[in-house]
Amino acid sequence: MREITAGEITEAIKSLSMSAAYHLGEDVVRALEMGLEEETSPSGQDVLKQLLENAQIADEGKFPMCQDTGLAVIFVELGQDVHVAGGDLNEAINEGVRQGYEEAFLRKSVCHPFTRKNTGDNTPAIIHIKIVPGDRLKLTLAGKGGGSENMSRVMMLKPSDGKDGIIDYVVQRVKESGPNPCPPIVVGVGIGGTFERAALLAKEALLRHIGEPNLDPELAEMERTIFERINKLGIGPAGLGGRTTSLGVHVELQQCHIASLPVAVNINCHAHRHKETII
Amino acid sequence: MSDPVVLTPPLTDEDVAGLRAGDRVLITGTMLTGRDAAHKRLVDLIENGDELPVDLKGQIIYFVGPTPTRPGEAIGSAGPTTSYRMDAYSPILIEKGLKGMIGKGSRSREVVEAMVKHKAVYFAAVGGAAALISRRIVSSEILAYEELGPEAIRRLQVKDFPVIVVNDTEGNDLYEQGVKEYAIK
Numbered sequence: 001m002r003e004i005t006a007g008e009i010t011e012a013i014k015s016l017s018m019s020a021a022y023h024l025g026e027d028v029v030r031a032l033e034m035g036l037e038e039e040t041s042p043s044g045q046d047v048l049k050q051l052l053e054n055a056q057i058a059d060e061g062k063f064p065m066c067q068d069t070g071l072a073v074i075f076v077e078l079g080q081d082v083h084v085a086g087g088d089l090n091e092a093i094n095e096g097v098r099q100g101y102e103e104a105f106l107r108k109s110v111c112h113p114f115t116r117k118n119t120g121d122n123t124p125a126i127i128h129i130k131i132v133p134g135d136r137l138k139l140t141l142a143g144k145g146g147g148s149e150n151m152s153r154v155m156m157l158k159p160s161d162g163k164d165g166i167i168d169y170v171v172q173r174v175k176e177s178g179p180n181p182c183p184p185i186v187v188g189v190g191i192g193g194t195f196e197r198a199a200l201l202a203k204e205a206l207l208r209h210i211g212e213p214n215l216d217p218e219l220a221e222m223e224r225t226i227f228e229r230i231n232k233l234g235i236g237p238a239g240l241g242g243r244t245t246s247l248g249v250h251v252e253l254q255q256c257h258i259a260s261l262p263v264a265v266n267i268n269c270h271a272h273r274h275k276e277t278i279i
Numbered sequence: 280m281s282d283p284v285v286l287t288p289p290l291t292d293e294d295v296a297g298l299r300a301g302d303r304v305l306i307t308g309t310m311l312t313g314r315d316a317a318h319k320r321l322v323d324l325i326e327n328g329d330e331l332p333v334d335l336k337g338q339i340i341y342f343v344g345p346t347p348t349r350p351g352e353a354i355g356s357a358g359p360t361t362s363y364r365m366d367a368y369s370p371i372l373i374e375k376g377l378k379g380m381i382g383k384g385s386r387s388r389e390v391v392e393a394m395v396k397h398k399a400v401y402f403a404a405v406g407g408a409a410a411l412i413s414r415r416i417v418s419s420e421i422l423a424y425e426e427l428g429p430e431a432i433r434r435l436q437v438k439d440f441p442v443i444v445v446n447d448t449e450g451n452d453l454y455e456q457g458v459k460e461y462a463i464k
Binding site for chain 2: 040041043044047050051053054057058061063064065066067068069105106107108109116118120146147150178179180181182232233234235236238239240241242243269270271
């Protein structure tokens with residue numbers, strides 16, 4: 001049994017919170033650059049240049065790339081041979097979010113659904129814990145913005161809708177979202193499982209680095225098809241018209257009930273923040 | 280692209296009637312900020328016949344909830360938030376003299392109609408270009424609802440603040456025009 005202290009976890013989450021807000025991943029920067037090369041719309045090109053400049057200012061100045069520094073969504077892969085000592089795992093994570101968002105001057109965006117009263121420290125974080133073999137602890141933080149999250153949906157399709165029905169639904173969802181989720185967007189698609197599992201699969205799909213297709217050739221093909229169709233919609237960067245509506249489409253799939261075909265679409269803006277660490 | 284139009288609030292009917300969807304605009308001077316919670320409070324006051332904490336005549340409201348200001352800086356990261364959440368409140372504020380709104384994303388038919396009727400415009404700033412946009416904000420002070428934190432109403436001094444006209448006083452919509460021009464069947 002390997003021991004990891006609650007304090008170590010808090011420190012790790014704190015550091016991930018800060019780093020996610022300041023430093024856009026290389027995969028996203030590369031995707032924006034590729035979009036700029038292919039963009040034909042002048043205003044689209046202008047927006048993509050601004051986004052690349054924005055990422056550079058944020059990176060160099062340790063300044064939040066977006067004012068919506070997000071809800072802290074934490075994925076935990078906890079090795080079954082790890083013993084968390086000196087505190088509660090969930091509280092250790094929340095304390096890391098609390099300290100990270102406060103010390104880095106990040107926005108606190110968590111409130112009560114009815115009163116809208118802000119909790120003041122960006123907690124509680126959204127925590128997903130998976131027990132896995134081994135004696136390591138992997139922590140992934142996604143700083144999830146509200147604008148793109150609001151455009152996300154879960155849909156229970158009919159089995160007869162099939163693959164084409166899934167593709168049509170995802171493309172339609174992006175079309176209806178238009179300029180709202182801050183395109184160019186990354187699209188996470190979760191297929192199968194149950195109502196809630198499809199949503200989680202879609203969110204997990206967003207964690208994959210842009211440019212890494214699904215290892216299953218059938219799903220990789222589906223990702224390409226959806227990506228091409230989205231980029232024909234004409235929405236473009238910031239929704240001002242253009243080719244670069246999506247930077248990437250990631251699909252994850254799992255078996256489902258014989259009566260069901262759940263599909264979830266989780267949209268992420270171009271401030272596609274996800275950072276991970278292994279303890 | 281043509282040269283940007285330069286605007287300094289307070290804006291008149293003539294100022295906004297001359298703008299067309301797609302025009303690039305640089306704003307210099309003062310503007311207000313407000314988002315979900317502040318809009319709700321303003322509209323509640325109007326409906327109760329109470330006085331507003333800010334004068335809206337000729338003003339521009341920027342839909343933004345900035346990150347906290349670090350010592351020595353004018354403001355934190357300050358890009359636009361999605362505007363449709365303010366759709367329920369904007370028509371009544373436009374009726375009260377509001378001339379401009381800055382956000383991102385499409386507006387409802389009711390807001391577009393109010394803009395045509397009362398002469399107001401809706402601008403978009405680039406969503407997510409928040410660090411870049413912050414550099415155009417010279418100073419920031421809280422005018423009302425400090426307890427709302429990022430949602431408080433602020434007065435910003437801006438210089439060459441870059442926006443683009445999405446909805447003009449004739450009911451045109453830049454987002455619709457853009458998709459029409461670039462969609463591939």
